[in-house]
Amino acid sequence: MTIPRRLGPETGPRTALPDYSRSSATVERMVAALDPSRTGRDRGRVRALLPAHATRDTAARAVVAAALLGTALVSVLGTVLLLGTVPDGRSPGLGLLVVVGALGALALLLGLLGVRFGIVALGTARARVEISADGLRVVGPVRHRDVAWERIAAIESRVVHPVHWLTAALRLEDGSRIVMPAFDRPVWTYTRPSGQDIRALRTELHRRRQAGPGRR
Known part of the structure; x- marks a missing residue:
């Protein structure tokens, strides 16, 4: 569009510019319409984060759990x-007691590991983290927990847990933790940087804090 250097009779009659302040096509309203956090349209939207290899990890952990529990059962039967080889009325010898004690300890250890892998396999099949405008819903093997954004102090990516081993967790304002089974990973990956989903959660938490309670 060519803008005349001066206004005069030769430029035609003067017309008033349109009042864009009453139009929904202004730049500010267009940006607001594209930004869900400003319009509130994302109040009902939920995004879920799932384990990276849920099917593979669930199958592998279930097989390991079955093998460990089966071996523990064989140890108990042994x-x-x-x-049963000890004659009636006689006490077992020292060597037999050592063997029986070793088998019992092995059965207990394998049984605990089998239960652990079974719980983790179930958790991998069900685990997810749901992101909504109100907060996070952490779904585990048995139950789920809803956590509001204002209760979350930080998101930790290297948490050592007796059952989940290496995983991620939410650290709350009161100092407690909520483990997120969706981010369970092998112990030997401890030194690796956090994944994309963890970074996305941290970015979302930072955005919610910057927005403030009134704009969430």
């Missing part, structure tokens, strides 16, 4: 059979 212990019972060895004790």
